[in-house]
Amino acid sequence: MELIITPVPVPTLFGGTDKCMLMTFHDQTPLRRVEEMRADFVANASHELRTPLAALSGFIDTLQGPAKDDARARERFLGIMHAQATRMARLIDDLLSLSRVELSAHVRPDTLIDIVPIIRQVADELEPLARERQVAIDIDLPDTQVPIAGDREELLRLFENLIENALKYGASGGKVVVSLISAISGEGVPEVRVMVRDFGPGIAPEHLPRLTERFYRVDVGDSRAQGGTGLGLSLVKHIVNRHRGRLLIESVPKSGATFTACFPQARTPSAV
Ligand SMILES: Nc1ncnc2c1ncn2[C@@H]1O[C@H](COP(=O)(O)OP(=O)(O)O)[C@@H](O)[C@H]1O
Ligand SMILES: [Mg+2]
Incomplete structure (x- = not known):
């Protein structure tokens, strides 16, 4: 707390001035x-x-x-x-x-891009890792375009991190499901939700709120052994925020984890 005291002359009813002190408190x-x-x-x-x-x-x-x-x-x-x-x-x-x-956190991306091929590209690129970990990537994406206001490079990194985590930490489940749905958020905003679900050991509830902190890892040794830095989910969270979206993390220990990135739906020309 910072305190600043300034003398201020205050005019009185009778034309004179009273000496007063102005105290300002700044919460630091x-x-x-x-x-x-x-x-x-x-x-x-x-x-x-x-x-x-x-x-x-x-x-x-x-x-x-x-x-x-x-x-x-x-x-x-x-x-x-x-x-x-x-x-x-x-x-x-x-x-x-x-x-x-x-x-660039305060600058919302303004280019309209189709999110479907971006997810497909990441899944394709991670196919060798999936094969190595003996995990099947099951993709459930619409055949139509799903445009959002987004930054291509950032979205690639976002899905790369989520799918890579699922393949690495959820490998024992043998399957990772990546799906996309349209939904309405609690505030009534139409949004695009991309879910990355694995069937591995999951994450204990006490870790969930801290996962997006920089360098936070549930098991440092395990993360290092997998080539992790502990920065992936922090990056994911920042990218989602910049896109004015939300990141949801749900997990049932022993049954797997689901990471959902939600983005506001782009207003298509016909909807304007
Ligand atoms: N799908 C998942 N299943 C279980 N644990 C996970 C999963 N994804 C992330 N985690 C945990 O969250 C931690 C943080 O993830 P991340 O920020 O991507 O860092 P990194 O992968 O570099 O360790 C990981 O170390 C891991 O313990
Ligand atoms: Mg990671």
């Missing part, structure tokens, strides 16, 4: 919270980057010293170094995407 809590969040974010990002960097430096030292003439160790260490470098690159990519979306 929101500002401090933003500062704290920013500091936390920088600390988290640095920590996440430092871990693979430390591993890389360590292996470089080993390769220059004790393992200098050991061809087998060299192969193995180079493999690990490659994985760590990839992890750093992925983290930087995600950080950059996040900052780009944040920068």
Whole structure:
């Protein structure tokens, strides 16, 4: 709380002036919270980057010293170094995407695009991962166009994150269903809902409200093993917000999870 005291002369009924003090209280809590969040974010990002960097430096030292003439160790260490470098690159990519979306958060996308081929493209691109995890991607999309006011690149990233998560964390369910429906929101707004459903272990209720926080992971080890950064759902949330949409997360532990991205329906020329 910040307090400012200013002397103010107040005219009296008899033509003179009274000396008064004006006290203004400024609630600094929101500002401090933003500062704290920013500091936390920088600390988290640095920590996440430092871990693979430390591993890389360590292996470089080993390769220059004790393992200098050991061809087998060299192969193995180079493999690990490659994985760590990839992890750093992925983290930087995600950080950059996040900052780009944040920068344009207040500018609503205004291009009309058909969302159906975007979802199909992502599903096609993730087919190799699905095969590797032995998961079938079941797509249930309309044959007609479904235009929304959207940013193509951002929507690609959004669905990539949701479907990739379902394939990675819900692999044990053997199936991921991606579907699209038109519906009316609670406020009566016509919207397009894209659902990504898996049948894996699901997520315990206490984690649900925190999933879209940056770097939040239910199981850090599991996420790292899957090449995760903990930024995916935060990015998804930012993209949905920029599109003036909503992200719904539902899960029944042991039965799977459903992530639904809702977008306001574009007003088609005939509806105007
Ligand atoms: N479909 C899902 N099933 C179970 N857990 C999930 C699912 N999607 C996300 N999660 C959990 O949410 C966490 C955050 O996801 P995300 O932000 O995409 O980060 P990342 O995938 O990089 O770890 C994941 O680490 C995982 O624990
Ligand atoms: Mg992810």
